[in-house]
Amino acid sequence: MPPVLTDLLLSATLALSLRRFILPYMVEDDIVRVSAPVTMVASAVFLAALAxxxxxxxxxxxxxxxxxxxxxxxxxxxxxxxxxxxxxxxxLLAYLGMR
Structure with missing residues (x-):
């Protein structure tokens, strides 16, 4: 398992989930309530990747x-x-599979 590949996988995970993770903190609108399930999954994925x-x-x-x-x-x-x-x-799943 090359460490560069695992770093890239975690970077991609963080990057793809970051916008949805910070959305409730930046915008107070109906968009946040409508997309709550996507935001919850993105938050879980982001926090797991960060940890x-x-x-x-x-x-x-x-x-x-x-x-x-x-x-x-x-x-x-x-x-x-x-x-x-x-x-x-x-x-994230690919990273965990390689780990």
Whole structure:
């Protein structure tokens, strides 16, 4: 299991779920209530990926993974939130399978 691949999987998981995780804290609108199930799944996936990043990685590797995830979150749009959260969950499951 190459550590670079696991770092990329966790970065992708963090990036794909970050926008939906912070949505309730940034916007108070009907959009948040309508998309509550997607937001709940995204929050669980994001927090699991964050915990695994902090627990399983060395300091430099965790820092690079978190920075990469934050940078990728700005690149990925939030046009299809269900697809993004599904992809984030798939990346997390792939990481756990490789672990």
């Amino acid at each position: 695994l990043t902090c627990a399983d990685k060395s300091f430099w590797s965790a820092g690079a993974t978190l920075a990469g995830g934050a940078l990728l979150a700005f690149v990925f749009g939030d046009r299809w939130p269900k697809l993004a959260v599904t992809a984030a969950a798939a990346c």
